[in-house]
Amino acid sequence: MNHDFLWGGATASYQCEGAWKEDDKVKSMWDHYLHEENLENGDIASDHYHRYEEDIRMMAEGGQNSYRFSLSWPRIIKNKEGDVNEKGIEFYHKILDTCKKYGIEPFVTIYHWDLPQYWEETGGWLNEEVCYAYQHYAKVCFDNFKDKITHWVTFNEPKWFICSGYLIGNYPPAHQNPQETIKAAFHVMYANALGVKAFREGNYPGNIGIVHSFTPVNGIDDTVETKIAMRYADNYCNNWILDTAAKGEIPIDLLTALSKIYDISFIKPKHLKTIKENTVDFLGLNYYSRTLVKPYTEGETVLIVNHKGKESKGESKVILKGWFEQVLHDPNMTYTEWDTEIYPKGLQEGLIEVYQRYHLPIYITENGVGVQEDVSVDQVQDDYRIAFMNDHINAIMNAMDEGVDVKGYYAWSSFDLYSWKNGCKKRYGLVAVDFEDNLKRKPKKSYYWYKEMIQNNGKTI
Ligand code: BG6
16 A cells, blocks of 8 residues: 555535635525525534634544545635635635645545536526636636645536436426536536646646546346446446546447437537547546446336435436436345445446546545434444445455555545535534534544554555
């Protein structure tokens, strides 16, 4: 194991900062949506905005050498004209200086879903202008933080926020429209290329990558029908992000399939040229589970949208008519409380496949398990989290033994925070945050386990 390996935890601005309108921050689309719908929101969240010093110190005391977090666009850019909020810039300088003080390497995502509401009101990701606004925002970040950040991420999980926002409809702007999904997805990948372009043109130090919600695709059997379904699923789940960002090419069979049903005339040669010329330096993979598929049979493909935990589950019909069906529950497998299959082997297999395809360095930028926990106790005994992380880290080590260039691992999440649409009851943290008792921080058992594992240089149980 390489001693430069980055070990840390991850968070996202909306999910942990709170201070939703402090220091001239404007509204994000999530502030707007959750307030309008009267849903649990991240107005306060873990109050990282005021407690970042304690949080970062605890990372260092937990043996971690890196912290993955995101910058908030509505904290940094005040309006459509692109004016900069100096107080937002100052806040992230404080975070970065604190990281330095504690020997923590920052790994920074430019966009983790909190689009300014003033852009959402112009059509959000359906509006090509937003791509250029993103490029401006990214450039402001590069210019201001170039001396303190060398690991940059353009976007967190395009598939997840676009499909949830425009296809399934459980995230803002809560549309269910396949045609819009395709357009918004394309715009995000174009904006990714524009961000990379700005980074290259400015000659900033360091590297830039994209983070993908990676679900390797497995089939239920070896038939030709299943293999065709798997290819469709892989295009839907992975390839439109990874091929486009890493090779500068949108999978041709995906474009062909889409063009038979939808209008893709908004894709112009100038966009494709920018995408081709501006590929990423590394891939970040968030791994929670795989996608198990079978051939399409009848009706429409249905994905379960599991956003409320045990109490209720939403269901949504989606576009992929005739493409594939997802096997949602296999009685032989183990699932989390939120019905996510626990499948570490998928990470090992998936890493090998992705590395063979793209030959780029890989970071595991998120991995973890969401559970309802009683945090009033002195120490949460989260042996299930230890087992989960242990098995997944072990899968990474096996892939590395087979030659895959993995450069870092980030637990999701560094500490308990707001989970999109699940509120604060779905906890992922290594450190408990007591939302009922003054947001008190208490390390869980997994925090100490992680520390020891890092000290032993990745040695799992
Ligand atoms: C990833 C996101 O999709 O999964 C995180 O990057 C998110 O922001 C995490 O919180 C877990 O998802 P959830 O919905 O359980 O909070």
